[in-house]
Amino acid sequence: METPTFSKPKLCRRSVPAHKAELVLLDSSHFIRGYDFFIVLVSFEWSPNQLSADENDSLLENGVVGSAYGSTASSKPYNQDSESTGWLNYFIGFGTLFPYIWPSNSKKQQVVLILCLVLLICQRVVNILVPYQLGVVVGNLGNGRVPFKEISLYCLYRGLQGQQGVIGSVRSILWIPIGQSLYQRLTSAAFEHVLLLSFDFHLSKRIGEVMSALSKGGSLNTFLDGFAFQLFPMVLDLGVAAVYLFFNFDAFYSIIVIAVMWSYIYVTIYMARYRGYARREMAKRDREMDAAKTDAIIAYETVHHNCAVPSEIAKFRFLVSKFQKAEFSVLLSLHGLNAIQNFIFIVGVILVAMLSAYQISQGQHQIPDFVTLITYFAQLQAPLAFFGSFYNQAQNNLVEAERMLELFKQKPDIVDSPNSKSLTSCKGRICFKNVTFAYNSRKPAIKDVSFTVEPGTTTAIVGESGSGKSTILKLLFRFYDIGSGSITIDDSDLRSLKLQSVREHIGVVPQDTVLFNETLLYNVLYGRQNATETELFEACHAASIHQKIVGFPDGYNTAVGERGLKLSGGEKQRVAIARAILKKPQIMLLDEATSSLDSHTERQIQEALEQVTKNRTTITIAHRLSTITEADQILVLHEGRIVERGRHVDLLKLGGRYRTMWEKQTIAGKEKFNSVG
Secondary structure, three states, X not given: OOOOOOOOOOEEOOOOOHHHHOOOOOOHHHHHHHHHHHHHHHHHHOEEOOOOXXXXXXXXXXXXXXXXXXXXXOOOOOOOOOOOOOHHHHHHHHHHOHHHHOOOOOHHHHHHHHHHHHHHHHHHHHHHHHHHHHHHHHHHOOOOOOOHHHHHHHHHHHHHOOOOOHHHHHHHHHHHHHHHHHHHHHHHHHHHHHHHOOHHHHHHOOXXXXXXXXXOHHHHHHHHHHHHHHHHHHHHHHHHHHHHHHHHOOHHHHHHHHHHHHHHHHHHHHHHHHHHHHHHHHHHHHHHHHHHHHHHHHOHHHHHHOOOHHHHHHHHHHHHHHHHHHHHHHHHHHHHHHHHHHHHHHHHHHHHHHHHHHHHHOOOOOHHHHHHHHHHHHHOHHHHHHHHHHHXXXXXXXXXXXXXXXXXXXXXXXXXOOOOEOOOOOOXXXXXXXXXXXXXXXXXXXXXXXXXXXXXXXXXXXXXXXXXXXXXXXXXXXXXXXXXXXXXXXXXXXHHEOHHHHHOOEEEEOOOOOOOOOEHXXXXXOOOOOOOHHHHHHHHHHOOOHHHHHOOOOHHHOXXXXXXXXXXXXXXXXXXXXXXXXXXXXXXXXXXXOOOOOHHHHHHHHHHHHHHOOOOEEEEEOOOHHHOOOOOEEEEEXXXXXXXXXXXXXXXXXXXXXXXXXXXXXXXXXXXXXXXO
């Protein structure tokens, strides 16, 4: 019988010429054509279908028109053409995953895999021997002796038979490392691939969907296991049954087997197509529930700040009720399908029993033949029942595997060129020349920007929000490639250098610090994991965080909590500074590194940073102009252009935008001081 499964199906019927779906059973010599029809039936009934609108959306999009990559339209999913494709083309779409399926790096696992297939064939032979031997036992019961040999052979065959038998158990044990190896290769490759995708992908992703897709490596493993050791054996068993019954009994028994098989499979596929609507609705409601839970938990503080706990609970209960309504339709149709499947098989049993009884009464067969026939036919129920569950489970597994496949289909925008070279040593000379860049082909974020940062000097960038300050740092770190112009490091174009080698020479202190849910030691050492204890302490001293850390009960082993929420904003920022210092880069990028600090700590950090950035090329984005008065060069950005440049004193004398910004902050500072006083 089919077991409950709750994922949306992706199947539809394709039209096939009538002559290809013709079943000819005019006489017993044509029974093989019925088996051929099974193959044709599956090929046109069991095909990938078109998805509903919500299923058609890429998991990488944010539910709006457009691509997860912004202006670049995401490629269509491989199986969602305007017309349905067959299984051949469907599986070709999984070609990206095929290299991870075969254990090419392990001869031992290849031998084990072949051995599993040999055991599979042995199981098929045993499936014939069991009912045959039972008939032999029954035939010898009237000889006035106990048929020990026949009974022993029957018990032996029964011990070898089935998934729980000796052969099946050995095969399952041998398959364990094969399945684990496949899962490891797939999930590790997917995780690595996501980490290497471009910055734009990670800005646009649905994190819940991506995390879900990363966890679906087991789905393909489950599908392959079911296909190789359940579906394929089922087809063999049914085919062997038809041939065996034809040659050893009568063509009519073969016809009954084929008719029951065809009816069972046809009803399963036919009803599954119509059950698909309810399954899609249930899958949609399930996603809505998950999204509501995730949003509420991530926004925990916001929920409580706005006293919204009751409304969130009410919203979730409403979504649960909608899910259960859709689930009811799925389960109702499931049990109805199971009842019809059982009815079809019972009809087959009745036909076999009545035909065999009639032939025995006419002297055409013996009583042992009746036992063999009924036993053998009963054995066929298991593979047929499995098909019902596998059919839907295969849909679920493939749909889940498609989620992982979508990740593999995404290609990073930023990749090393074929002739790129490594930046083995870095003096730190940076040059922007006529650089223009736009996000998503919109209005340029920066336009015709040119400046040079000499080795060991500090350049500060100031300007209103949206003027392009952070964009310059992102371009230098090569999160994006420029639209026009050039960026060079030590006179080498950034695009001609290996990405990883460039980033090894750059330390970054971001405006919004992200910490891992680990210890302080782990988070600081993340900058350079092979650093010594002395180097670790020196970096933390320089960031004015060492004394704070040793004051905690667990010291450096203190857990920081999810996203570092157990630390204050200033403490998180100082951990980020210590991490960047520990990396010992030649180039430092400070994105408002002291924005989360109080004035006292800010002065401490500034003094430390002055020592740390000495003899290092430093580019800093500053909101508080008082922190950049000693910079060798200050760039003033306005609407993506550099409108002023020079040292602090020179820009004040110029009387332009910088002076206006300075005066506003000075006046605001005095007013704040007076109000406190």
